[in-house]
Amino acid sequence: MKENADNTVEIFAIWEYDSYEEYLEVESKVRSDMAHVKRVQDWYQKNGGKEHVYENYILEVRNEELKSTVN
Numbered sequence: 001m002k003e004n005a006d007n008t009v010e011i012f013a014i015w016e017y018d019s020y021e022e023y024l025e026v027e028s029k030v031r032s033d034m035a036h037v038k039r040v041q042d043w044y045q046k047n048g049g050k051e052h053v054y055e056n057y058i059l060e061v062r063n064e065e066l067k068s069t070v071n
Contacts, residue, residue: 008059014066 002010017023030036044050 020065 002012004010015023017026044053047053048056
């Protein structure tokens with residue numbers, strides 16, 4: 001997390017995968033885990049709904065690939 005001068009907080013996470021196919025496999029498993037999906041939905045509901053959260057608290061979401069500069 002990084003606090004910014006404009007009173008926002010930047011949060012980032014870095015996850016390492018051996019391949020793009022592994023990433024897709026993990027994403028598929030997470031999205032099909034109904035207990036996880038329910039927890040996320042309940043969290044949004046508790047905080048005013050997904051639309052409310054994105055309109056008022058989340059300014060940007062990015063999913064980017066990072067490549068190593070080490071050979």
